[in-house]
Amino acid sequence: MKVSLPDGNELELPDGASGADAARAIGEGLARAALAVKQDRVLRDLSAPLRPGARIEIVTPKSEEALELVRHDCAHVLATAVMELYPGVKISIGPPIEDGFYYDFDFPADVKLSDADFERIEQRMREHINAGEPFEREDVSVARALERFRDEGQDYKVELIEDLVRDADPAHPVETVSLYRNGPFTDLCRGPHAPSTKRIKAFKLTSVAGAYWRGDAQRQMLTRVYGTAFLSKEDLAEHLERLEQARLRDHRKLGRELDLFMFSELSPGSPFWQPAGSQIWNQLTDFWRVENASREYSEVRTPILYDAELWRQSGHWDVYRDNMYFTEVEGRSLGLKPMNCPAHIQIYNSERRSYRDLPIRYAEAGLVHRHEPSGTLHGLLRVRHITQDDAHIFCTEDQVKEEVQGCLDFGFFIYETFGFEPRLELSTRPEKRVGSDEMWDRAEGALEAALREKGLEFELNEGDGAFYGPKIDLHMTDSIGRSWQLGTVQLDYSMPERFGLVYAGDDNADHRPVMIHRALMGSFERFIGILIEHYAGEFPLWLAPVQAVVLPIADRHADYARSVAEELRRAGLRVQLDERTESIGKKIREAEVRKLPYMLVVGDKEAEAGEVSVRRHREGDLGTSSVADFVSRAGGEVADRSGWHDRNRGGHGC
Ligand SMILES: [Zn+2]
Numbered sequence: 001m002k003v004s005l006p007d008g009n010e011l012e013l014p015d016g017a018s019g020a021d022a023a024r025a026i027g028e029g030l031a032r033a034a035l036a037v038k039q040d041r042v043l044r045d046l047s048a049p050l051r052p053g054a055r056i057e058i059v060t061p062k063s064e065e066a067l068e069l070v071r072h073d074c075a076h077v078l079a080t081a082v083m084e085l086y087p088g089v090k091i092s093i094g095p096p097i098e099d100g101f102y103y104d105f106d107f108p109a110d111v112k113l114s115d116a117d118f119e120r121i122e123q124r125m126r127e128h129i130n131a132g133e134p135f136e137r138e139d140v141s142v143a144r145a146l147e148r149f150r151d152e153g154q155d156y157k158v159e160l161i162e163d164l165v166r167d168a169d170p171a172h173p174v175e176t177v178s179l180y181r182n183g184p185f186t187d188l189c190r191g192p193h194a195p196s197t198k199r200i201k202a203f204k205l206t207s208v209a210g211a212y213w214r215g216d217a218q219r220q221m222l223t224r225v226y227g228t229a230f231l232s233k234e235d236l237a238e239h240l241e242r243l244e245q246a247r248l249r250d251h252r253k254l255g256r257e258l259d260l261f262m263f264s265e266l267s268p269g270s271p272f273w274q275p276a277g278s279q280i281w282n283q284l285t286d287f288w289r290v291e292n293a294s295r296e297y298s299e300v301r302t303p304i305l306y307d308a309e310l311w312r313q314s315g316h317w318d319v320y321r322d323n324m325y326f327t328e329v330e331g332r333s334l335g336l337k338p339m340n341c342p343a344h345i346q347i348y349n350s351e352r353r354s355y356r357d358l359p360i361r362y363a364e365a366g367l368v369h370r371h372e373p374s375g376t377l378h379g380l381l382r383v384r385h386i387t388q389d390d391a392h393i394f395c396t397e398d399q400v401k402e403e404v405q406g407c408l409d410f411g412f413f414i415y416e417t418f419g420f421e422p423r424l425e426l427s428t429r430p431e432k433r434v435g436s437d438e439m440w441d442r443a444e445g446a447l448e449a450a451l452r453e454k455g456l457e458f459e460l461n462e463g464d465g466a467f468y469g470p471k472i473d474l475h476m477t478d479s480i481g482r483s484w485q486l487g488t489v490q491l492d493y494s495m496p497e498r499f500g501l502v503y504a505g506d507d508n509a510d511h512r513p514v515m516i517h518r519a520l521m522g523s524f525e526r527f528i529g530i531l532i533e534h535y536a537g538e539f540p541l542w543l544a545p546v547q548a549v550v551l552p553i554a555d556r557h558a559d560y561a562r563s564v565a566e567e568l569r570r571a572g573l574r575v576q577l578d579e580r581t582e583s584i585g586k587k588i589r590e591a592e593v594r595k596l597p598y599m600l601v602v603g604d605k606e607a608e609a610g611e612v613s614v615r616r617h618r619e620g621d622l623g624t625s626s627v628a629d630f631v632s633r634a635g636g637e638v639a640d641r642s643g644w645h646d647r648n649r650g651g652h653g654c
């Protein structure tokens with residue numbers, strides 16, 4: 001039989017040959033590296049017989065699919081070890097996930113698993129990996145599989161098989177299921193797997209958590225063990241280092257340590273900004289305001305509480321009501337806005353608009369409330385009280401492309417300011433949508449043209465657009481390589497329709513404007529949370545809550561120190577004075593811990609010469625300078641909003 005290879009060549013193989021045979025026929029090296037085979041794009045075991053005429057590709061550690069494959073292998077090895085070490089444990093499911101894998105177990109009542117048990121489990125896993133146990137697939141009848149798992153008391157597996165049979169399409173009843181065996185362990189599993197446990201080159205168990213069976217709070221609480229696996233020890237070490245960095249940078253931890261913000265059970269999901277955090281907030285809003293104004297956005301302010309009638313008209317009542325907060329006042333039902341768009345529409349509609357007025361760009365640091373279940377709240381990253389850097393552009397269809405490009409340029413400017421790497425995604429028409437196909441053709445065409453004309457690379461997410469229009473999402477990569485979705489630029493043909501928006505064209509007839517929703521930072525809350533982690537709490541000077549601290553060496557320098565602080569304050573810098581009778585070494589160490597950008601040490605020499613001895617956080621001593629020189633140095637740094645990513649261009653892990 002013949003199969004075809006990715007390079008277009010054909011390979012002649014004996015009938016019944018497997019992926020392993022194909023790899024061997026190509027070369028011994030490939031046969032040794034092979035993990036699995038893709039047959040007509042479907043991933044399969046290396047040992048499975050190939051279909052004559054199939055297009056095949058040998059999967060090796062270099063392939064995109066390799067990580068997921070060995071992580072799935074590793075989940076089985078975890079279950080192998082756990083079953084040996086904890087007799088009576090019941091197993092449920094163990095899939096690969098982003099960054100690793102997990103397995104859910106139902107332990108006997110006397111076992112309370114914690115990370116303290118990981119070493120013992122990992123040791124046992126290592127033994128199974130070193131033994132190089134092959135993964136062997138067996139297709140067995142449903143009856144035999146049920147009997148087997150019933151005998152073993154594996155109720156979860158029994159339930160999974162019963163559901164498979166029950167939920168099957170009647171035209172294709174499930175008659176057999178596949179089992180995978182490695183060493184002493186057998187699991188109900190669709191596969192595929194690598195040829196042997198030996199292919200897991202590096203792994204680690206990372207955490208343990210509770211998880212309901214089938215995610216159903218009415219069912220058993222299981223113990224989920226998370227782990228990760230890699231194809232090399234170096235990759236694992238790098239991953240663990242990133243996790244450690246992320247832990248050190250956790251914005252909730254830094255928020256507490258640096259007194260930036262706090263939460264109270266009295267207002268769940270809504271941050272309270274402490275003085276230092278409010279400083280950052282204000283710097284960021286000033287930045288937002290100035291940059292919007294320079295791009296001819298008009299800032300507006302709108303209420304947060306509206307008659308439910310508005311939410312009926314906007315459609316939120318039908319599709320979004322469960323995520324909104326309602327109250328009743330004087331017999332009227334009022335709802336807190338979850339989005340600013342209907343509010344901006346009121347302003348647009350307050351006057352008769354002409355084509356000469358367009359585009360109209362309204363920007364608002366708009367406060368919206370969205371109900372997020374308490375279990376999903378996460379520091380500043382997931383809150384119920386959300387201040388968006390929102391804007392709505394009302395324009396003619398001809399202006400769409402240019403306006404979208406303007407939004408993208410604005411986005412890039414912001415991300416550049418903070419040192420993020422942008423990545424773009426274009427999402428097109430979903431199955432459930434409003435508007436005609438011609439409308440979607442035009443809208444998608446305009447977005448794509450906006451991207452292509454600027455020579456921008458983007459990923460295409462077909463079918464992922466909003467129901468009212470296509471969108472471009474802006475994702476950022478932060479200083480430790482994590483990706484965040486921050487911005488979005490969305491075309492909307494539906495709301496102008498619902499609210500009857502019009503403008504008078506040059507033909508004097510009424511036309512429908514197009515509406516563009518765009519947010520670039522997303523929300524101030526989440527953006528500051530991300531910034532805290534991105535900068536590891538070491539804010540660039542323009543954002544730093546306290547920019548400099550003056551440190552007198554002895555009590556006799558206090559007067560001079562006070563005058564220095566006063567001069568800096570008059571120059572517009574945010575300054576503190578540390579007058580405590582502590583050693584200068586201790587004061588410097590504490591300022592370093594608080595991540596204060598500049599420490600200005602003053603003693604006899606400085607007082608006499610009217611100078612300060614300048615230290616920069618992390619960088620140490622920068623020598624002495626006059627107070628005026630320091631002011632101009634710091635002022636310049638604030639003015640051009642430079643941050644550590646500018647000072648450390650060229651790979652600094654921080
Ligand atoms: Zn499996």
Ligand SMILES: [Zn+2]
Nearest residue numbers: 339340341517
């Ligand atoms: Zn909007």
